[in-house]
Amino acid sequence: MNLHDDRAGRLILHLRQQGVTDPRVLAAMEAIDRAVFVHERFLDQAWEDQALPIDCAQTISQPFIVGLMTQALEVGPRHRVLEIGTGSGYQCAVLSRLARYVYSVERYRSLLTEAEDRLKLLQIDNVITRHGDGGLGWPEQAPFDRIMVTAAAPHEPTELLKQLKPGGILVCPVGRTSVQMLNRYVGQPDGSFSRESLTEVRFVPLVEGAAKEA
Numbered sequence: 033m034n035l036h037d038d039r040a041g042r043l044i045l046h047l048r049q050q051g052v053t054d055p056r057v058l059a060a061m062e063a064i065d066r067a068v069f070v071h072e073r074f075l076d077q078a079w080e081d082q083a084l085p086i087d088c089a090q091t092i093s094q095p096f097i098v099g100l101m102t103q104a105l106e107v108g109p110r111h112r113v114l115e116i117g118t119g120s121g122y123q124c125a126v127l128s129r130l131a132r133y134v135y136s137v138e139r140y141r142s143l144l145t146e147a148e149d150r151l152k153l154l155q156i157d158n159v160i161t162r163h164g165d166g167g168l169g170w171p172e173q174a175p176f177d178r179i180m181v182t183a184a185a186p187h188e189p190t191e192l193l194k195q196l197k198p199g200g201i202l203v204c205p206v207g208r209t210s211v212q213m214l215n216r217y218v219g220q221p222d223g224s225f226s227r228e229s230l231t232e233v234r235f236v237p238l239v240e241g242a243a244k245e246a
C-alpha cells in the first residue's frame with residue numbers, strides 16, 4: 033500500500049464515521065486525488081479533513097463538507113448537475129464521477145483555468161465550465177437535475193431554483209455572516225420547494241458579477 037492509499041483510506045474511514053455513508057460518494061472521493069487540487073505548500077495536508085486556502089483568497093472545502101453536500105444531492109448516473117463556484121475544481125471532480133455531466137461556473141478566470149488544467153490532467157471529460165456570475169445560474173443549459181452552490185448565498189437562491197427540474201435537489205449555504213446554514217431544497221410536484229436545514233457551515237460569500245482580474 034502506498035502513501036496515497038493509506039492517507040486516502042484513513043480520510044474515507046473518518047468521513048464514514050462522521051456520517052458520510054453513501055458508498056458511491058465515498059468511492060468517488062477516494063478516487064479523486066485531493067493533492068492535485070491543493071497548493072504545493074499544503075501538499076502534506078491534502079488528505080486531512082480541513083479546508084485549505086487556494087488562490088484569489090478562496091478555499092478548497094473541507095472533505096467532510098464535500099462528502100456531506102454530495103451525499104445530500106443524491107446524484108444519479110444520468111443527472112446533469114450544475115455547480116456554482118468551481119474554485120480548485122475538487123468538488124467538480126468528485127461530482128463528475130457520479131453524474132452524466134457537470135456544469136461548473138466560476139467568477140475568477142484564473143481559478144477556472146487552473147481547475148480546467150487539473151480536470152484535464154485527471155482525464156475527466158464530462159465537465160463543462162464557464163467564466164461568469166454563477167448567481168445567475170446557466171439559463172442556456174437549464175433545467176438541471178441537481179444544483180450545488182459552494183459559496184454562501186446572501187438569501188434564498190430563487191434564481192437557481194428556477195433552473196431546477198421538477199423533483200430536483202439543490203444544496204446551498206445561505207446566510208450573510210461568517211457562519212451560514214446549509215440548506216437542501218427539493219422540488220415538489222406542485223412546483224414549490226421543501227427546505228431542510230442540514231448543518232452550520234463556513235463558506236466564502238457568493239459575490240455578484242464576474243471578478244475583475246489584473
Ligand code: SAH
Binds near residue numbers: 124164236240241
Ligand atoms: N467548489 C470549490 C470551492 C470553492 S470556494 C472547490 O472544490 O475547490 C467558492 C468559490 O466560489 C470561489 O472560487 C469563488 O470565486 C466562487 N464564487 C463566488 N461567488 C461566485 C459567483 N457569483 N459566481 C461564480 N463563482 C463564484
